[in-house]
Amino acid sequence: xxxxxxxxxxxxxxGSRRRRVLAGLYRRSRLQLLLLLAPPAGWFGIVYLxxxxxxxxxxxxxxxxxTGRVVQHWTLDNFRQLIDQPAFRTxxxxxxxFATAVTIVDALIAFPIAYYMAQVAGARTRAVLFMLCLLxxxxxxxxxxxxxxxxLSPNGPxxxxxxxxxxxxxxxxxxxxxxGIVFAYLWLPYMILPLYAGFERVPRSLxxxxxxxGARNAATFRRIVLPLVLPALAAGxxxxxxxxxxxxxxxxxxxNNQFIxxxxxxxxxxxxxxxxxAAFALVPVGIMAIYLFVARRLGAFEAL
Amino acid sequence: MKSRSIFAVAASLGIVLGACTSGGASPSAVAxxxxxxxxxxxxxxxxxxxASGGPSSNLPTSIGAGEGELDIIVWAGYAEDGSNxxxxxxxxxxIAANPDCAKVNVKPADTSDAMVSLMQGGGGGLYDGVSAxxxxxNTLINRGDVAEVNVDLIPDFKDISPFLQSxxxxxxxxxxxxxxxxxxxxxxxxxxxxxxxxxxxxEITFDPAKMEAYKGKVTAYDGSIYVADAALYLKTHKxxxxxxDPYELTQDQFNAAIDLLKAQHPYxxxxxxxxxxxxxxxxxxxxxxxxxxxxxxxxxxxxKVAVNAVVPTEGMTGWADTWMLASKAKHPNCMYKWMAxxxxxxxxxxxxxxxxxxxxxxxxxxELDKTYGSYGVKDxxxxxxxxxxxxxxxxxxxxxxxxxxxxxxxxxxxxxxQWVTAYQAxxxxx
Numbered sequence: 001x002x003x004x005x006x007x008x009x010x011x012x013x014x015g016s017r018r019r020r021v022l023a024g025l026y027r028r029s030r031l032q033l034l035l036l037l038a039p040p041a042g043w044f045g046i047v048y049l050x051x052x053x054x055x056x057x058x059x060x061x062x063x064x065x066x067t068g069r070v071v072q073h074w075t076l077d078n079f080r081q082l083i084d085q086p087a088f089r090t091x092x093x094x095x096x097x098f099a100t101a102v103t104i105v106d107a108l109i110a111f112p113i114a115y116y117m118a119q120v121a122g123a124r125t126r127a128v129l130f131m132l133c134l135l136x137x138x139x140x141x142x143x144x145x146x147x148x149x150x151x152l153s154p155n156g157p158x159x160x161x162x163x164x165x166x167x168x169x170x171x172x173x174x175x176x177x178x179x180g181i182v183f184a185y186l187w188l189p190y191m192i193l194p195l196y197a198g199f200e201r202v203p204r205s206l207x208x209x210x211x212x213x214g215a216r217n218a219a220t221f222r223r224i225v226l227p228l229v230l231p232a233l234a235a236g237x238x239x240x241x242x243x244x245x246x247x248x249x250x251x252x253x254x255x256n257n258q259f260i261x262x263x264x265x266x267x268x269x270x271x272x273x274x275x276x277x278a279a280f281a282l283v284p285v286g287i288m289a290i291y292l293f294v295a296r297r298l299g300a301f302e303a304l
Numbered sequence: 305m306k307s308r309s310i311f312a313v314a315a316s317l318g319i320v321l322g323a324c325t326s327g328g329a330s331p332s333a334v335a336x337x338x339x340x341x342x343x344x345x346x347x348x349x350x351x352x353x354x355a356s357g358g359p360s361s362n363l364p365t366s367i368g369a370g371e372g373e374l375d376i377i378v379w380a381g382y383a384e385d386g387s388n389x390x391x392x393x394x395x396x397x398x399i400a401a402n403p404d405c406a407k408v409n410v411k412p413a414d415t416s417d418a419m420v421s422l423m424q425g426g427g428g429g430l431y432d433g434v435s436a437x438x439x440x441x442n443t444l445i446n447r448g449d450v451a452e453v454n455v456d457l458i459p460d461f462k463d464i465s466p467f468l469q470s471x472x473x474x475x476x477x478x479x480x481x482x483x484x485x486x487x488x489x490x491x492x493x494x495x496x497x498x499x500x501x502x503x504x505x506x507e508i509t510f511d512p513a514k515m516e517a518y519k520g521k522v523t524a525y526d527g528s529i530y531v532a533d534a535a536l537y538l539k540t541h542k543x544x545x546x547x548x549d550p551y552e553l554t555q556d557q558f559n560a561a562i563d564l565l566k567a568q569h570p571y572x573x574x575x576x577x578x579x580x581x582x583x584x585x586x587x588x589x590x591x592x593x594x595x596x597x598x599x600x601x602x603x604x605x606x607x608k609v610a611v612n613a614v615v616p617t618e619g620m621t622g623w624a625d626t627w628m629l630a631s632k633a634k635h636p637n638c639m640y641k642w643m644a645x646x647x648x649x650x651x652x653x654x655x656x657x658x659x660x661x662x663x664x665x666x667x668x669x670x671e672l673d674k675t676y677g678s679y680g681v682k683d684x685x686x687x688x689x690x691x692x693x694x695x696x697x698x699x700x701x702x703x704x705x706x707x708x709x710x711x712x713x714x715x716x717x718x719x720x721x722q723w724v725t726a727y728q729a730x731x732x733x734x
Contacts, residue, residue, distance in 0.1 A: 063721065069447075087729030094732075153588040173590060174574045252526075256575055258732050266417070266728060271528075271721035272424075272447075 052285070058278035063271075070274050078279035088263065092283055095259045099244040102183045103191075106240045107233060109184070110191040115225075117192075118199035133189050141186070145253050148182045149173060152254070179255040183244050190239035198232020199225075234300035241291060245284045260284055358478040363454035364636075367644075370404030371635035374642055376411065377422050377434040379625065380579055381599050381659040382485070383410040391677040392658040394651045398642065405638035414578045415527045416440040416702065417724075423449045429632035432639040435485055437623040438473035439529050439551075439702035443720075444628060445474075445481050446704075451631040452479045457640055460647045463667045467693055473703055474626040482628035483643045486652070488661035488688070489622035489699050490525070490533070493596035493604075493613040495586060506537045506616045509594055510564055515571040523585060523594030524568065526577035528720070528727040529702055532621050533595060534561040534568075536700055540618040550621065550700050552709045558718040558726070565730045575731060586611060598660025602679050622699035623661075662688040662696075 013019070025032050062073040082088045117129050136144060151157050152173035159169045172178035202225060210220040248261025260283055267277035295301070376383065385408075386393030395408050411431065413419045416439045423434055428449055436444055444450045455461045461469070461483060468484035475481065494503055499518065507514045509522055524530060535550035538560055545557050553561065573591045576582040582600050585591040587609050601613040627643045629636060645651055652668035655661075657680045663672070669685035681687060689695035709717040 085725070085729065087732040091728075091732050149584070153584070154590050155588055252577070253581075256572065256731065258728060263728055266528075266724055268421070271417075271724035272420075273721050273724070276725075 055278050055281060055285075058274055059282055061275045061278075063273040063275050070272075078276045081276060082279055082283070088280065091258050091263055092260055092280075094257065095245060095261075095284070096287060098180060098183065098259070099241045101180060102187065102244045103237045103240040105180070105184045106188050106191040107195075107237065109188060110195050110236065114192050114195035114199050117196050119202070119204070133192050136185075137189055142249070144186065145182060145250050148178075148185065149254060152178045152181070174255050176255050176257055179251050179257055182250050182254050183247070186250070187240040187243050190243065191236040194232045194236040194239075195229065198229035198235075201232075202228045231299035231302055234295045234298040238292065238295055238300060242288055245287065359454065360452055360479060363452060364457070364640075365454070367457050367640045368637045370402055370638045370641060372404060372638075373407040373409065374405050374433075374635050374638040375409045375431045376639070376642065377413050377419055377431050378410055379435050379437075379659075380412045380414075382435045382625075382655060383408070383412075384654070384658055385410075389658065389678060392654050392679070394645070394654050398645050401645070402638070402641050405635070405641055408642075416529065417527060420444060420449075423630060427632075428630060429634060431630055432633040432635045433627060433629050433642065435625050436482070436628050437625050437702045439704050441473050441482070441626050441628060442476075442704045445476055448631055450481050450628040451633070451636075453482055453629050453640075453643070455480045455483065458483055458644045458647060460644065460649070460665055460667070463649075464647060464664045465666055465691070465696075467696055468624070468664045471624065473624060473701065474628070482626040483647055484664040485625045485627050485646060486656060486659070486661040486663050487622060487624040487696070487699070487701070488598060488659075489615060489620040490595050491598060491601070491613040491620060492594070492616045493586070493601050493611055494593040495589065495610055496612050497610040498589065498592045502612065502614075503593065504614060504617055506533070506618050507541075510534065510537050510541075510568055512567060512571070515568070518593055519571050520573045521590070521592045522568070522571045522573060523582060523591035524565075524572050524575050525595050526575035526731075528723040529621075530595070531558070531561050531565065531723050531727055532700065532702070532705075534564045536621055537618055538564060548711075551703050551705045552711070552713075552717045553705070554709070554713060554716050555718060558722075562726050562730060565727070569730055569733055599658075602658075602660045606679070619698055619700065622701050624701045656684065656688070660688075662690045666690050 025035075058070075059078055060074050060076070062071045062075050062077065063069075064071050082092075113129070113133075117126050117133075121129060152170070152175075154169060154171075154173065156173070158172065162168065162170055172181065206224055206228075207220060210224050215223070246261055248259050248265055251257040251259045252262060260280060264277045264281045267273045267280065383395055384392045385395035395410070399406055399408060411422065413422055413434075416437050419434055419436055419440050420443055423431060423444060424447070434440075434444070434450075436450075441450075455469075464484055468487070469475075470478075470480065471484065474484065492503060492506060492509070494508070496502070498521075499508070508518070509515065509524065515522055525533070531553075532550040535547055535553055535557065538545055538557070539547040539550065542560065545560055547553065547557050550561075574581070574585050576585065576591075576594075579597065579600055582591070582594075582596060583603055586600070586604055587607065596613055598613065601611060604611045627646055629639050629643070633639055646655070647665050649665055649667040650671065652663035652665045653671040653676050656663040656668060656672055657676055660679070662685075663669075666685065669690060672680070672684040673682065673686075675682055675684070685691065705718060705720045705723055707715050707717055707719040709715070
């Protein structure tokens, strides 16, 4: 054993300062832990929480439109503007609606895939499915969004395929539905993976026991499977929900929609109205706080 | 379990879908971005503005050795290295002529708003200069993001069109904050195979009766400055509003412009901010009529897409761009060299043809009129009215809307931040 921290290193002269420090540390394991965690915790506290705090403070400052400067004059006007402006309400509501819809659609698609991967597929098939599931993540986000734009655009592959069946153009680009489809595609892997982990933890013996006791598939699913994978579902939904909530590139590229992120970007970058941007940026922070609270109640954090 | 086979089918469907879509289109609008490097250092070019008129006395009197690198923010098509069209290359010759500025990092920006944002990013100093339009240049000057420039160090400055040597959008109180580069107008473009007859008025983008036939296929600009296009339209079609300058709007005039844009919204298929967006959308037919820059028209025509563009009867908004030096530039000498390079006649020829705009330096006309490259046209300078001051004056050039109307109305105009918010509301359909 060479561990110097044990204080038994005979190479250090007895009574030396270093030896005393190390011996002291050895006895105080809490102090040891504290020193170990101080750098990452400090980073987290200063960089992460610090910027959040700055965001919060900025939201209460004033923007002077005449000079284009931020004045450190405390006010609630930014929040009042968020509530009074119907456009901001529409945008916030639409963002929330999209995040919810995308989460539900992803859950519905991911459920059978994850179930098949965890409970049905053999080791080889599972490996292939895993790879296919992760494959899109190798390509850049923008490439994938642009690829979808090509698929959905008038006279694109989708319209071409529909035409072969004698159906009219889908008209999905630019459209809100198109943006929804792209979102559902983008975040699907983030739903499949936690769900897969959840299904893997469902003991097959329970399913067999349920069948032995005469439960039909539907009953087994409702009373055994669903409660057991609910935490995993909640975990996956954190990803799909928060990623949609914070995105601002896809709505602009595929639809004419504005999300909260687009407004924040323009208010900050375009007019320099940092306070209003900060105030609006706090909306998704608030929504996520509530969402995470509910998800924790559902046991999502144990399933991550 | 019976349900397993259903799951399997659904699973494979989902996976096929997932796998098919990862390849495909190239992200043509993705700007090559540079890593943001360290913070600003004081530079030769950063001169504190003094209160009195005329150039400051503490400007550099000569351009020193280059710092090896140059980081610039540009409009697409303003810094070509021959990779798009072979004969249009003025970056590599710049490097050849200035080996002490051997690395030119180009960051294209989509909108004036993006340019301001990039210039201020990281506290400034990430970029050495920018090709700012009038709606950004005054903002940058007011906020101290750009430095006064000693135009005596730009040999070709004396040849620049007289009306572009000290225009209000880059010269304040006799101090030059950059060198004029080129100018042009936002024209009306349409797909000639779909939109018939050929439009001559902005009515086709603002009058519901005229737009009806192309509902969902009209395009509009995704920058807040587009409110001025609506105001310019109202200047002709609603004279009772007494709009004198589409960038200096009182609340009533501003509200009328916003109402017009709200009425336009249902007919708009896609607002464009990235120029590549508009090219894609006109190619696919997702949008077929709307405002454009000549750059897109040229590119589409070169790709054999059936488009044409005109100056509508109401006139047009436009841009007059300036190469500006960042006040916290890390490579100010290279930026001076770049500014000097960009207004030399041959480079002006290349840019003017490639982008489709009037060059600031009419000396370029000798070569331009004979056509230089594949984007060229004969008698370019007549076509683009390069020396026509009255045509120049007829364009409503982009400038930053400020509370100060700049005339007897005083501080009653709507400032830009309200343009941004109001246009956001338009786009949100609210």
